[in-house]
Amino acid sequence: MQKQTKIAAKILTSFLFILFLLSPRPAFSEERPSVMFMIAEQNIGQEIFIFWWGWFSREIDIKAQRFDMAVGETILKEEFLNEGFDVIDISNVSEKITVSEAYKIADLTKKAAIEIGKDVGADVVVKGKVIAKRGPTNTGSNVGTYMANITATAFQVKDGLVLGSGRTSGVSRHISEITGGSQAIEKASQKLARKMIEQINRKIGQ
Helix, strand or coil, rough: CCHHHHHHHHHHHHHHHHHHHHCCCCCCCCCCCCCEEEEEEECCCCCCECHHHHCCCCCCCCHCCCCEEECHHHHHHHHHHHHEEEEECHHHHHHHHCCCCCHHCCCCCCHHHHHHHHCCCCEEEEEEEEEEEECCCCCCCCEEHHHHHHEEEEECCCCEEEEEEEEEEEEECCEEEEHHHHHHHHHHHHHHHHHHHHHHHHHHHH
């Protein structure tokens, strides 16, 4: 009887393992997916959105450009790196990227982002926008209030499957409006990163 129970347990374990292997899951080339970020940003004092894919042209050497002006994208990259994701550095793969004039816009379509993601071999693209604005100011105070909102969606390059999405906000107070705006963006981006990492991990079974 004991022998039969052990055999039955082994059969059940094998059956469950086969079901696990056959269950639909996002397929990535690595143990952890490689992620490309495409976050358009408008900080205090900027009249337009700043985004790296708008800089690609024959006249501009993308390798010579600085990408740290985009606070939101930088923070998202740091948070994902800390969780073990393979984050793509655009300056290291610029020769693989082709950006048509039609794609040099802040509100890039999902299809366009996927095409650029394929160029660099990304498994996941995180596309979004972040904007910082001045908040109410107390009369007689040099310290201003600044608010930032960020929205983003993560999707699998292979089939467009949405892995995560969200919208978060951040608030800061500072004497400098540029620093205050950057701090608000940083806070909003950190919150969004944690939210999206949790969503992606659930999808890929980590």
